[in-house]
Amino acid sequence: MHPKSGSFTSRDRDDQVLAQFGSPGAAARYAAEQEGAGSSARFAAARRRLVLRALSSPPGPEVLDLGCGPGQTASALLPRFRVTALDRSPAMAEECTRRCEGAVRAVVGTVEDLPLLDNHFDAVLLLGVLEYTDAARVFHEASRVLRSGGLLLASMLNPGCPHRVVQLQVKWPLLRLARAVERALGVPPERRHGRVEHGMRILPPRAVRDLATASGLVPAGVTYFDPMRPLPAREITGGWRASWATGYLFEGRKP
């Protein structure tokens, strides 16, 4: 592994992201959520199907998985692709190496400042990581390391979906308020409502497309996935159903 440090935004946001993904316990918790029967697992499975489909006529063998987390996507790409997996959390990179039985090149580094060569990769994946980063810098870096004709796949939570609107604009602010009131009233920390600081910045597809274009990529489409029940769990390319999908996958190409 190649250690690399670097800060990308405010210290607060950095701390929140590290608290969420930095420790071995956090990596194990995240991995378990992705594999259970809950909403995170359903989201991850729907997205993985789309990613594998987009890679089914492969642009070439070299794939870079940025913000790889515990490596579920990386392991699904083996042995068809040569995978380089990068994460700023050493615990995540280690979990990814373990899951892939050493068959990936795992790199510890930040996606805003990639310790990787120009024009090298046939496909770059940004799955669930843009939310935590300086997205404009990440697109420039992803575009730099993609070879001409290479494919970029970037997923984002869908900010317009009712579930997300309620979570971000109602539920989490109310929980923060409850914690603040409990702190002011002297309620002991272990009895206060849970922390909901996360460091996420969620962008609509239009903003992601603009960032991709500004970094020299050509947008090739957006697919929405994981619609809220009771809509059938198929993919959606537009219309009113799109706003009921909890995530979307952006595709771009380097000309």
Ligand SMILES: C[S@@+](CC[C@H](N)C(=O)[O-])C[C@H]1O[C@@H](n2cnc3c(N)ncnc32)[C@H](O)[C@@H]1O
């Ligand atoms: C929500 S998880 C996504 C993991 C995996 N891609 C997936 O889809 O399951 C976000 C991952 O991005 C990593 N991450 C967050 N900010 C990062 C940054 N600036 N540079 C590199 N990795 C980062 C976190 O450590 C975490 O492993």
